[in-house]
Amino acid sequence: MNKNIIAIAIAAAGFIIGLAFLGSAIKNRNRADNTISVTGLGSNKFTSDLITWSGNFSRNSFELKSAYDELANDKKIIENYLVSKGIPKDKMVFSAVDIQKQFTYTNDSNGSSHQTFAGYQLSQTVSINSKEVAKIENLSRNITEIINLGIEFTSSPPNYFYTKLADVKQQMIADATKDAKQRAEKIAENSGSKLGHLKRATMGVTQITAPNSTEEYSYGGTFNTSSKDKEARITIKLEYEVD
Incomplete structure (x- = not known):
C-alpha cells in the first residue's frame, strides 16, 4: 500500500x-x-580616381641576341612615346623579359610526330598606375600609334579603382543601418507595438558594379574594375525586440 x-x-x-x-x-x-527582423540598404555612386593599364610587346628571331636587341630598342621607343604623351618615367613599370622557345610540329607518313625549332619569342610588359584617369584612358584608346611605329604591341583594357572606398563603405553602413531602423519602427507602429532593444546586427558583403548593369552579385562580394563609374551597395540586417 x-x-x-x-x-x-x-x-x-x-x-x-x-x-x-x-x-x-x-x-x-x-x-x-516577439522580435522584428529587417534589412536595410545603403548605396553610393562614385567615379574612379585611379586607373591601371598595361601593354605587351614582343620580338621573334632565331638568334636570341638579335631578338633581345630588337626588344630593347622597342622598349626605348615605347618609353619615348609615353614620355611624349605626358607620362613620367617613374610611372612606367617594365617587367622582366620573358623568353620562350618556339617549335613547329609535323607528322610523317608513319604517323610519328616531329618538332622543329622555330626560333625565340621574347616579350615584355609595360604597366602604368595613375590618378590621371582621362589621360591614361585616352592613351589606351590610341595605342595604334605605337603599332604604327613598327612595334608588335597588344593593349589590355584599363582597370578602374577608387582610393577612398573605405569612406564610401562607412557612409553606406550608416545609411543601411538608418534604413533598417526606420523600417523596423514602421512595422512596429503598424502592428501597435513599440520597438525594443536591438538584439542582433549582421552586415552583408559589399557589391560594387557598373551603374544600371546586369552584373550578378556574388556570395563573397562583387568588385567591378572594368567600369570607370561604379555603384556600391551593402545591406544591414537588424533584429529588434518588440514590447
Missing part, C-alpha cells in the same frame, strides 16, 4: 515538473518570436 502511494506521489511530482518545463518552453518561445 505504501509502495503504491509513493509511486503515485512520484508520478504526480513528475507530471507537475513536466508542466513547469512545458510552460517555461512556451514562454521562452513566445519571447523569442
Whole structure:
C-alpha cells in the first residue's frame, strides 16, 4: 500500500515538473518570436580616381641576341612615346623579359610526330598606375600609334579603382543601418507595438558594379574594375525586440 502511494506521489511530482518545463518552453518561445527582423540598404555612386593599364610587346628571331636587341630598342621607343604623351618615367613599370622557345610540329607518313625549332619569342610588359584617369584612358584608346611605329604591341583594357572606398563603405553602413531602423519602427507602429532593444546586427558583403548593369552579385562580394563609374551597395540586417 505504501509502495503504491509513493509511486503515485512520484508520478504526480513528475507530471507537475513536466508542466513547469512545458510552460517555461512556451514562454521562452513566445519571447523569442516577439522580435522584428529587417534589412536595410545603403548605396553610393562614385567615379574612379585611379586607373591601371598595361601593354605587351614582343620580338621573334632565331638568334636570341638579335631578338633581345630588337626588344630593347622597342622598349626605348615605347618609353619615348609615353614620355611624349605626358607620362613620367617613374610611372612606367617594365617587367622582366620573358623568353620562350618556339617549335613547329609535323607528322610523317608513319604517323610519328616531329618538332622543329622555330626560333625565340621574347616579350615584355609595360604597366602604368595613375590618378590621371582621362589621360591614361585616352592613351589606351590610341595605342595604334605605337603599332604604327613598327612595334608588335597588344593593349589590355584599363582597370578602374577608387582610393577612398573605405569612406564610401562607412557612409553606406550608416545609411543601411538608418534604413533598417526606420523600417523596423514602421512595422512596429503598424502592428501597435513599440520597438525594443536591438538584439542582433549582421552586415552583408559589399557589391560594387557598373551603374544600371546586369552584373550578378556574388556570395563573397562583387568588385567591378572594368567600369570607370561604379555603384556600391551593402545591406544591414537588424533584429529588434518588440514590447
